[in-house]
Ligand SMILES: [Zn+2]
């Protein structure tokens with residue numbers, strides 16, 4: 001295991017708490033990004049700022065090797081009012097690091113510092129710090145700004161903490177690790193009228209009710225019971241009717257999750273087919289929109305094997321779960337994995353009062369005890385993949 005010295009652990013804790021105190025959201029992470037850039041520069045690492053608005057890339061070259069890998073952390077916080085009372089609680093009311101991105105950035109800074117000091121690898125490491133993960137736009141913004149052309153790398157790796165798993169344990173799987181997240185909106189237009197004379201109109205409530213039941217057949221009748229796990233949920237049903245009035249319009253909104261882009265396409269296509277068919281049968285018209293916010297997070301087999309080997313060496317084989325169940329949460333690192341092979345993995349944040357609180361909860365805090373583990377994993381991965 002790479003030895004992360006006590007001074008560096010203390011520095012990572014300090015950086016992490018500084019970022020926790022000063023959370024910023026979305027693409028508006030200017031202070032955080034500047035703080036990280038200045039730390040990287042203080043380690044002697046070249047920094048390219050403003051990649052995908054407020055994203056940045058640190059470049060550390062060593063030896064004459066041409067191989068390169070990317071390590072990615074996210075920097076953004078959430079619009080949550082923190083309910084913790086410890087000394088490093090958020091100074092920005094209504095904003096909070098409730099997903100641990102402060103910890104992800106501190107761990108990657110720690111690895112950058114360690115690798116810059118030891119320089120015992122051969123090749124190039126790109127330290128990728130991205131904005132706006134929570135709304136699912138930051139990774140794509142960096143890709144659109146030429147991330148993988150300007151910083152050519154053979155693979156990209158990401159790491160997220162996970163409360164409820166033992167502190168420092170490492171969980172991953174090849175293939176689909178996390179679900180997509182999509183939303184849909186269906187507007188059904190009928191002909192409203194007097195509630196006593198429904199035969200004079202086209203009741204969109206009846207049509208909309210049939211649509212909602214029809215949507216339930218997508219998972220049960222259009223997707224493979226063996227290979228395609230998915231969720232299709234209608235979550236809102238809004239009409240413009242009132243007492244004694246059949247509405248002229250209903251709006252149905254909802255949410256879908258699945259684990260492959262093939263399933264995602266099938267859900268969207270079958271949804272529109274069902275809506276169109278039921279509306280046509282009833283004499284109603286419709287508008288349909290389907291917005292995908294997060295793609296499924298799909299790990300490539302080779303890079304997942306690399307990640308598992310590095311984690312075993314850095315964290316101990318007994319702390320690794322190499323074949324976990326998939327998770328229905330989502331992650332915009334998925335956009336990077338659509339372009340480059342790579343591996344996204346989860347690092348246990350703890351099960352006790354420190355580290356056990358769920359992500360996106362106003363009482364959450366990143367567990368500083370795992371900073372060392374994350375930095376050790378990153379450093380080991382670099383040494384394995386860019387052999388000196
Ligand atoms: Zn989050």
Ligand SMILES: [Zn+2]
Nearest residue numbers: 099100101160
């Ligand atoms: Zn997160």
